[in-house]
Amino acid sequence: MCHRVFEHNQFRGCGHKQRIRTGRTDCYRLDCIFSALHPQNCVNPACAQSMAPDEETVTYVTFAKCPACREAEAAGSS
Numbered sequence: 001m002c003h004r005v006f007e008h009n010q011f012r013g014c015g016h017k018q019r020i021r022t023g024r025t026d027c028y029r030l031d032c033i034f035s036a037l038h039p040q041n042c043v044n045p046a047c048a049q050s051m052a053p054d055e056e057t058v059t060y061v062t063f064a065k066c067p068a069c070r071e072a073e074a075a076g077s078s
């Protein structure tokens with residue numbers, strides 16, 4: 001089944017993740033209403049009506065802190 005994919009940068013310095021991209025994978029099944037190949041006029045109730053669980057992937061790992069934490073740190077030290 002189709003599902004959404006969230007790509008993240010992971011900041012080991014603070015443990016936070018920053019979402020950089022939201023994508024979607026297509027299963028290309030004829031019996032999944034989210035698929036590009038699913039016929040638009042299809043009313044078959046047996047077709048998959050819900051997406052598979054979201055998938056989270058980490059694209060990039062850094063040992064720095066995330067921008068929000070760096071900003072908070074800079075604001076706190078002044």
Ligand SMILES: [Zn+2]
Nearest residue numbers: 001002027032
């Ligand atoms: Zn699908």
Ligand SMILES: [Zn+2]
Nearest residue numbers: 031042044047
């Ligand atoms: Zn269908």
Ligand SMILES: [Zn+2]
Nearest residue numbers: 014016066069
């Ligand atoms: Zn952070």
